[in-house]
Structures are given as C-alpha cells and as structure tokens.
Amino acid sequence: MNRIAVLGSGTVGQVLADGFLSHGYDVMRASREPAKLGDWKSKAGARASTGTFAEAAKWGELVVLAVKGTAAESALDLAGAANLAGKTVIDTCNPIADAPPTHGVLHYFTTLEESLMERLQKRVPAARFVKAFSCVGNAFMVNPQLAGGPPTMFVCGNDPGARDDVKKILVQFGWDIEDLGGVEAARAIEPLCMLWCLPGFTSNRWTHAFKMLRT
Ligand SMILES: NC(=O)c1ccc[n+]([C@@H]2O[C@H](COP(=O)([O-])OP(=O)(O)OC[C@H]3O[C@@H](n4cnc5c(N)ncnc54)[C@H](OP(=O)(O)O)[C@@H]3O)[C@@H](O)[C@H]2O)c1
Numbered sequence: 001m002n003r004i005a006v007l008g009s010g011t012v013g014q015v016l017a018d019g020f021l022s023h024g025y026d027v028m029r030a031s032r033e034p035a036k037l038g039d040w041k042s043k044a045g046a047r048a049s050t051g052t053f054a055e056a057a058k059w060g061e062l063v064v065l066a067v068k069g070t071a072a073e074s075a076l077d078l079a080g081a082a083n084l085a086g087k088t089v090i091d092t093c094n095p096i097a098d099a100p101p102t103h104g105v106l107h108y109f110t111t112l113e114e115s116l117m118e119r120l121q122k123r124v125p126a127a128r129f130v131k132a133f134s135c136v137g138n139a140f141m142v143n144p145q146l147a148g149g150p151p152t153m154f155v156c157g158n159d160p161g162a163r164d165d166v167k168k169i170l171v172q173f174g175w176d177i178e179d180l181g182g183v184e185a186a187r188a189i190e191p192l193c194m195l196w197c198l199p200g201f202t203s204n205r206w207t208h209a210f211k212m213l214r215t
Helices: 013-020 032-043 053-059 069-079 116-123 160-172 183-189 192-202
Strands: 003-007 026-030 048-051 062-065 090-091 128-131 150-154 176-177
Touching: 003 053, 003 069, 013 032, 026 032, 026 062, 032 160, 032 183, 048 053, 053 069, 053 150, 062 069, 062 160, 090 116, 090 160, 116 128, 116 183, 128 150, 128 160, 128 183, 150 160, 150 183
Parallel strands: 003 026, 003 062, 026 048, 062 090, 090 128, 150 176
Antiparallel strands: none
16 A cells, blocks of 8 residues: 545645655645645655545545545545545544634534544445544654653544554554544544643643553
8 A cells, every 4th residue: 555645735634745755655635726735746756746635535545634624524525435435544633613712622513422533434434434643733643752752643443454554554653552443432532632732722832642551
C-alpha cells in the first residue's frame, strides 16, 4: 500500500501528507479547489500530486479524511462511495460545532450515543473507517517528540484488517497504540480532542499528548 490520498487542504492535511511523503509514500492531496494546493505540490516533490476529492479517493490505496467536522459527510459524498469502497479510510475529524468554546470546552454537534465516525461509516458502509490522529494537535502527529516518550494514539474501527493497516502507519510515525475495537469506541475517542484543547484555550498550553500507562 503506497498510494495515500489525503482529503484536506488544511493544516492536518498538510502535516499528514508531508509525513507520508517523508516515510516514502506517494501522496495525492485533495481539495474542492485543487489549484490552491499548487504551492504545496511544487515544494513537496515528484511523489506529490493534487486533485479533487473524487480523483484522490479513486487514486488512493488508503484514504485520509482531514476535513472540517461539519463538512465530513459532504466531503465523503464528493469523494464518492464507489471510490472509497473496500479502502481503509483514516478519519482524523472531530465533530466540533460552530459555536465558540465555553470556558475552554469545545461544543460538539454529536452526542455521546453517536459519534461522527459512526455517521461516516453509515454513510459509506463499504469503506473501512479507522479513527486516528484525532486526539492530538497537528504539530505532534508525525514523529512526536515529548519528554515522556512516545504518546498513545487511540484507534478504533469495525474492520480489524483496516485497523492493522493504520497501526503499521502509526508505528512508522512514532506512536504507541491503544486499539479500542469497533466504531462505537469513537464515542470515547472523539471527546479526547475537547480534553486536549482545554489547557490550550484556558492557559495557552498546546504542547502535550496523551499516554496510556500500563502495568
Ligand atoms: N488542527 C489540528 O491540529 C487538528 C488535530 C486533530 C484533529 N483535527 C481535525 O482534523 C480535521 C481537519 O482539520 P484542519 O484544521 O486541517 O482543517 P479544517 O479547516 O477543519 O478543514 C479544512 C478542510 O475542510 C474542507 N471543507 C470545509 N468545508 C467543506 C464543505 N462544505 N464541503 C467539503 N469540504 C469542506 C476544506 O475543503 P477545501 O479544501 O475544498 O476548502 C478543507 O479541505 C478537522 O475535523 C479537525 O477537527 C484537527
């Protein structure tokens, strides 16, 4: 699996696209307006390309979804269910509502009974969604360097083979991994973003990541 489609013109899309390139993968990065990724493409080198969501989803052997949470379902529609069928889709998205945080606590448009990734999995049943990278700031997504050693990435998704695909990538990217099983675990993983952001919003501390300590 060497062709990685990264759906997202934002910071997460850029950091993960660059991370995949640095680890030897070919990357197509996508936007509704691919022309705005021209600067990135010219700097990223010969193994980087750009396209629409549908072009990238069709080309990629593995797909990364890195779009605004409120637009994630629309982005899947644009990518096309047929282009995603059978593919591992890394879902980095958090269901952050448009309302501003209250005392540093983000608002979500989902509930604790249905996560965003469950909605995405229902929208494209033939895709193999895996939650990953959602619980850490983009500066630490690839090769995180923290005083306490490798932090823990929490992953889940219904397809064990897809989770294995993502775990191999996470090992390459320098992560400890906690595999939490099926898609419902996203109800617990997605709110970790609220916790991660809280010290940032309240006291401008953004340089941390979660680590699970085990016996
Ligand atoms: N920023 C972080 O450090 C961080 C950390 C962990 C997780 N996340 C999550 O990662 C995701 C990406 O975050 P980000 O900060 O890189 O970017 P973002 O600003 O949240 O999202 C940008 C992307 O969303 C797409 N988009 C926006 N509105 C759309 C619509 N109506 N239809 C289709 N696509 C639409 C944009 O498409 P175009 O290219 O066409 O404009 C662009 O590709 C988010 O869900 C975020 O919660 C972020």
